[in-house]
Every structure is written in C-alpha cells, then in structure tokens.
Amino acid sequence: MAIAFTTRRIVSLAGIAIVLSAGGFAPAEAARWWPSFRYPSEKQLQRAIAFAQGRGSPVAFAVVRPHGHVRGYQVDLSFSSASASKVLLLAAELRRLRDQGLPLDAAERQTLAAMISYSDNDAADAIYASVGDAGMVEVAVDAGMRSFAPVPGYWGGAQITAADMARFYLHLPQNLAQPHRRFGLRVLETITAEQRWGIPAAAGRGWRIWFKGGWRPYEVEETSGPVTHQAALLRSRKGQELALAILTEEVPGTYGGYAVIEGIARRLLWPPPTGPRHWPAN
Numbered sequence: 001m002a003i004a005f006t007t008r009r010i011v012s013l014a015g016i017a018i019v020l021s022a023g024g025f026a027p028a029e030a031a032r033w034w035p036s037f038r039y040p041s042e043k044q045l046q047r048a049i050a051f052a053q054g055r056g057s058p059v060a061f062a063v064v065r066p067h068g069h070v071r072g073y074q075v076d077l078s079f080s081s082a083s084a085s086k087v088l089l090l091a092a093e094l095r096r097l098r099d100q101g102l103p104l105d106a107a108e109r110q111t112l113a114a115m116i117s118y119s120d121n122d123a124a125d126a127i128y129a130s131v132g133d134a135g136m137v138e139v140a141v142d143a144g145m146r147s148f149a150p151v152p153g154y155w156g157g158a159q160i161t162a163a164d165m166a167r168f169y170l171h172l173p174q175n176l177a178q179p180h181r182r183f184g185l186r187v188l189e190t191i192t193a194e195q196r197w198g199i200p201a202a203a204g205r206g207w208r209i210w211f212k213g214g215w216r217p218y219e220v221e222e223t224s225g226p227v228t229h230q231a232a233l234l235r236s237r238k239g240q241e242l243a244l245a246i247l248t249e250e251v252p253g254t255y256g257g258y259a260v261i262e263g264i265a266r267r268l269l270w271p272p273p274t275g276p277r278h279w280p281a282n
Helices: 002-021 027-033 042-053 082-099 106-117 121-142 162-170 181-189 199-206 257-269
Strands: 059-064 071-073 207-216 227-236 241-248
Touching: 042 059, 042 071, 042 257, 059 162, 059 257, 071 162, 082 106, 082 121, 082 162, 082 181, 082 207, 082 227, 106 121, 106 181, 162 227, 162 241, 181 207, 199 207, 199 227, 199 257, 227 257, 241 257
Parallel strands: none
Antiparallel strands: 059 071, 059 241, 207 227, 227 241
C-alpha cells in the first residue's frame, strides 16, 4: 500500500507540473500552487523609486537578496563615500591583522569601535594609515564591488555605488576576516543611538541590522559637496536576509538626507516579509 500511495503521489505532482507548464492555470490559480516570495515586491520597489525620483538631488538605492540580482534605482551611479567607506577600512584592518598574525588587542578594539560605532574620523585616519588605499581596494575586489575607486590620501572621498555597497553587505560576514569576524559584526550592530536614523528607524524591531552610515555637510572644505548615505545587512525574525544601500547627495539632517533614507527604506521594507526562511532568488 505504501508503494501504491507513493506512486499516486508522484503521478499527481507530475500532473500538476504538466498543467502548469501548459498554461492550464490562470496566474491567480497558479499562485496558489507556487506562491511568490519576491521581496521587496514590485509594488514596494516602485513606491521607493517614485519617492527617490521626487527629490531634487541625486539619489540611488539598491536591494539584493541571497542568490538574487540587484534591483533598485540608479544603482550604478557613483557617489563620494564619506564615512560609508569606514566599513571597508574595518574589513581591511581585520584582514591585515589576520595576514600579519597580529592580535586584536585592547587599543585596536577601541580604535575600531570608535571608528564604526561612533563614526570617529580620527580613528578612521589611524586605520587608513595602516591599510591605505591598497587595503581598501583589495577588500572591494574580493567582495565583488565593480566600481569602487579610491581617492589617494582621502578615505572619505572614495567613489562608491549603491549596487556595490549592497553586494558588500549581502556577504558581510565573509568580508570580515576571521578570527575577528564576530567583533566586526558586533561593532556594526552597536551603532550609537544618535546615528540610528534612516534604515534602522524604518526597519523597526522586525529586523536585526548591521549597518554604517556616512554623511558630510556643506561646510566641509575641499570636498565634492554634501552627502548622506547608509548601507545595511538586514535579517528578519524568520531568518530571511537582504542587503540595502541608499546613497544621496542630500544634506544630512532630520529634514534632509535622514528623512530621504528612511522614506526609501520604509517603502521597501513595509509590509515585512512573509513566507519561508529561505526565499527563492528573484
């Protein structure tokens, strides 16, 4: 009897596949058999694009899921990185410590934590002196960033795109070298409360988030102008993951870049995802 049941089961499933492949079901009927877990949905994506297009200054965003392709708006448009490139400095320094067999001592931990959790520029200068442009480029190449371009002598001037930053964050754990990967992830998860605007504010408690922002006001001399950026790896309560990067030339502030990033993220992340732990690729 067990064999007969199995045979009927196989025939039944094969019949469903044949009907679906022959177009026997209307799309709504097919959805009941093969539900779609595309996230963000096309509607969510279009809402975010419309919001970005409504700004008077350049805005780009990219979202990508494991085994999926990059979706978004102006995903390959280049921006000056400001402090968004500090995550590359973090990755480069952890790699340097590994390659040279050096410990992550208390002083090093303090410097890296200040650079990431509080976005301290003096700490970033110290790390940049250790890894240089070559260290940042090596990380970017290995992470699959296709358009990263350093500006010699100025870590905050490196050119980045939303697509590249999303690709980097999608594989964030792998981009932070062992044996200090856990430390790197922890500092990216414990950003100071004053800097948890934008994506974290939009995501709320439904997501666990590792991120870094970057911003530069008008007043900074010898730069390309104001920017406000954020990029993140997000994990839902059910374990689904996605990476999101939002880059702007908006002035940082509650009514400027912070609001733009939150507005885009909210349109992409609401409603939160449903479905299985592992989404099919989109």
